[in-house]
Amino acid sequence: MQPLKALHVPARTIMTPGPVEVDPRVLQAMSRSILGQFDPAFTAIMNDTMEGLRRVLQTQNQWAYPIDGTSRAGIEAMLCSIIEPGDRVLIPSFGRFGGLLAEITERCGGEVHMIHTEWGTVFAPDTIIAAIKETEPKVVAMVHGDTSTGRIQPLQEIGYACREHDCLFIVDAVATVGGTDVKTDDWMIDGLITGTQKCLSVPSGMAPLTYNHRIEEILMERKSIEQGLVTGEQEELNHQRRIRSNYFDLSQLQEYWSPARLNHHTEATAALYGLYEGLRLILEEGLEQRFERHRTNERALVAGIEAMGLTLFGDPGCKLPTVTCVEIPEGINGETVRAMLLEDFAIEVASSFGPLHGKIWRIGTMGYSCQKKNVLQTLAALEAVLLRLQVKIPAGEAVQAALDVYKQVEYEKVSH
Amino acid sequence: MQPLKALHVPARTIMTPGPVEVDPRVLQAMSRSILGQFDPAFTAIMNDTMEGLRRVLQTQNQWAYPIDGTSRAGIEAMLCSIIEPGDRVLIPSFGRFGGLLAEITERCGGEVHMIHTEWGTVFAPDTIIAAIKETEPKVVAMVHGDTSTGRIQPLQEIGYACREHDCLFIVDAVATVGGTDVKTDDWMIDGLITGTQKCLSVPSGMAPLTYNHRIEEILMERKSIEQGLVTGEQEELNHQRRIRSNYFDLSQLQEYWSPARLNHHTEATAALYGLYEGLRLILEEGLEQRFERHRTNERALVAGIEAMGLTLFGDPGCKLPTVTCVEIPEGINGETVRAMLLEDFAIEVASSFGPLHGKIWRIGTMGYSCQKKNVLQTLAALEAVLLRLQVKIPAGEAVQAALDVYKQVEYEKVSH
Missing domain, CATH: 3.90.1150.10 (Aspartate Aminotransferase, domain 1)
Incomplete structure (x- = not known):
């Protein structure tokens, strides 16, 4: 049997909407040696990454951490953790990635209400606000910058309107965070997802996200503990409203990222090193x-x-x-x-x-x-x-x- | 505001059941520069990785590729792609990770039938075969090596029995592949999942899996195409049996890993370089x-x-x-x-x-x-x-x- 060929990675100038080139400092960080996931040296990096994310995502939220997966893993984690079968979700779509939000929402069992605008344009806030009034959704989910059409949707007025009408505002900011202003708190975004391989300039494979107490409340209502980790008093906590995914269950993930260090998965070591160094570079640049x-x-x-x-x-x-x-x-x-x-x-x-x-x-x-x-x-x-x-x-x-x-x-x- | 601290990664000797130390060649591979996901140089690495996985997983299956996520992402991808609400799943459990299989199956809507053996032991094949006869499951899912108890379950007879009783045999071989013999085809395993951070000795963050035509048939029945990618004749293909996850939908993922190169996600560039180099090392060693x-x-x-x-x-x-x-x-x-x-x-x-x-x-x-x-x-x-x-x-x-x-x-x- 032939041996596998040596890895061949020619140098490229990458001028696409991602994955993009990566600072050599990030690549070097990713080649650092392994630490155990509960090694204090590693959990310190986890904590510092959360702090870096809060700054880059312009939020005071306690919860800001990466999902171990590509950008859409973060989107799915956010949506499947808050959407229950039958929940109404308003998705104003101005490109391909609005379609992805709808697709994921449907698979979560959500009731999708989409409004569209011609590709190449975005929405007047009033159009979205009118749709909120009409559909009274639990969630408004939309893309901030849609790379498929190269457009950016102003979010501030929509965020205010969502808060006013008591719906959750979820934003896919995969294409914008780190490249243009994204004010999670000021714009009243309840849950925001981004990716590493675009303006954060870190290899694909992580999806940082952040969410506030409004979302955390839902997570706590839906929380259940994994079999095999349940001991003593913690009994059958599983119930109808349980989140349909284990991997994307934010209620478990936040315990992994908290001092409790719930043993959920084994954090992607090298990817986290890369994300951390990428965040450092962003904050050094300003x-x-x-x-x-x-x-x-x-x-x-x-x-x-x-x-x-x-x-x-x-x-x-x-x-x-x-x-x-x-x-x-x-x-x-x-x-x-x-x-x-x-x-x-x-x-x-x-x-x-x-x-x-x-x-x-x-x-x-x-x-x-x-x-x-x-x-x-x-x-x-x-x-x-x-x-x-x-x-x-x-x-x-x-x-x-x-x-x-x-x-x-x-x-x-x-x-x- | 204080800048983020420099990344601190002390050297460790890691003698745990993962994540474990990584050959410097793998770390070096992960620090190579980025390639676009549809760059022919990158798709060549994807194809070569599939070939390497087939050899290491001892299978002739066409489909052998990694999920971008940690080990349990691969387990969830496999289970949620084949299990539909109400499907009977037999899970013989001899440690914590049998519990994880049950937990994920339940969240997929499967009807879990568990049998247990005392922690520290494994099953006599006859016990499992009797349970297969009794429950007539669609799927038998079990762990090969459970790190929680340090036990390994012989699989060959169970594989034969599953084929004989026409149920699918799904194996979590996260703790064994690359460290001890795992014969996917000879043992008649229909779907097998492993992880990178154990005996493959690659940083955590990918979950290689393989499956045969018996599973592919189910995937093709449940397949649907993402909104925003649908053009012309491809119309509303969504239906009741659709896989509940987009990220873990193996029917889409295999099209991404096929010459069709369906644009599903952006493959985790550095992680794939690492996996490929890890596979090369294994095959060089023999x-x-x-x-x-x-x-x-x-x-x-x-x-x-x-x-x-x-x-x-x-x-x-x-x-x-x-x-x-x-x-x-x-x-x-x-x-x-x-x-x-x-x-x-x-x-x-x-x-x-x-x-x-x-x-x-x-x-x-x-x-x-x-x-x-x-x-x-x-x-x-x-x-x-x-x-x-x-x-x-x-x-x-x-x-x-x-x-x-x-x-x-x-x-x-x-x-x-």
Whole structure:
């Protein structure tokens, strides 16, 4: 039998909406040696990670910890822990990931009420508030930034409305946390989920989430203890309202992340090291400085794309700063362009889903990938590929336009 | 606001039933740079990982891939994908992790029929076969090696019986794969789950599993496609039998791991690199050689424990070769000993659960932790701690007894 080949990981410039490049400090952290899950040195890292998450998620919530799984594991954990069969859930959807919220809610037995807006736009808050009044849901679940359309939904008014109408406000902030402002507490978000592989710039595999006492109350009502761990007085606590998943049962998970250290699972050691180092990097950079870096690189990218004569997709008033959607020029196969970018330039940009499949490219500017050199190289490569395919675009303009932006930003800083 | 502290990971000798130490090659692999999930260089690693898993799991099954989550994520994925509300599931339990199977089955809506045997023993196959005849279950789910009691259940006859009575045989082999023989196909196991952080010796965070066409048939019957990915002819495929979890839906996951590359989640990049390198190491060592290494170190450890005058817990006829359970001497607080081992010697051994809590220590000899130096250091340290606590044990005997075993094994090899 042939031995398995050596691991082959070519270097890439990753300009997609995730997974994105990772700071070498994070990669180095992930190669640290193993600690037992109840080793005080490890539980200290768990506690410090919770503190880092609270700061990055801008919350005073006690509970802020990662689910060991990819982003949608966090979404499912949140939804299945609070939604019981028959619960009404309002899902205002403006892209693919609204559909995912609906899909997960349905599988939890929730009664889904969806409202839609055209892909490329987001909702006026009043539309959502009217739907809340009409459906009187237990939960409003929605996406903050939907990478499928490159749009961002303002949340503040919706958060207030949810509190006013006594429903829970759950937000999928996978595409935004760490790249643009997400104010969990100020916006009255009850439960928020994010992922590691986008603007947190940590490898995929963890889904940090946070929730407040309103959600904790539901968890405590639904709590049950695992067989084989039950001793003495703790008897049959299982009941009808029990959370349908063991792995995603937040009532158990919060005990694992509390001083009680309930033995639920074995925390993903290396992934936690990586998350912790990623959070450290974010806090060292500073949230506002980090958001500004994301805005600057987005501005440069957009200037370059426009200088090439390409068209941006969607309503510019609600553009997600971490993803730029570009219409594929007529007569061009978007996949041919992506393949040339990857094979010749080792640069990856993304295609899209559903109704936008084959119609737009999506270029991410997230986390460690969100760098001047990456933006400039991507513009230069995209221009070269399009010229090679005989698309009529002006040569040499894109990178110059982007450089102008960087110069302008420097000037603004100095003259400030 | 204080910055987060630098990541602090002290070196440890980890002699628990997991998580265990990891070969530096695995840690190095995990620090490689990110690849996009549909990058051909990454999908090649996915395919090669499947091939490596087939070999290590001793199966010809097409489907062998990891769930992105810890071991119990794999167990839940397997159970929730095949168990529908009301399905009868027979669970013969001989320790804590049988209880976990029951707990997850119940949450899936399955009708649990449990049989128990005293902790420290396993089942005679006839007992299980009689229970199969009596309950006529759809599924028999059981643990192969239960770390809570340090016992291993022979599976071959049960596998045959399950096939004969047309029920599915699901095995939790988290504690055994990579450390002792697990013959998925020969033992007629329909679905098998393992974890990374034990004998595969890869950090926690992935749960490799495999299943055959009997299970795939059920998955295909229950399959549905996610909203937002549905296009054109694919219409409302959701139905009553739909799997209750999106994240753990094996029908979707196998499409992600197939050439179709259904966009389900973003594969945990670094974790997959680690798993792949771990599998490579196992296959380079050779399965039989690896099992022999585990047997030798276990033998040395047991000899040392016995030379110290300590008592092993449980029926020696079904001892799990990768975990050694030691009764805590009377009058001694097991946690004091564990704390001294960790603080003074940087060695970690485990306590136990439920009825055995405070009664036994569990010493693992798994994967990269299963080394001569670790066994000798652990024996020396345990002896020193017990002497320090004035337990009456012979001084100096334990390590000598273990060294004798290693010498004897060398001699057997040479004279073979």
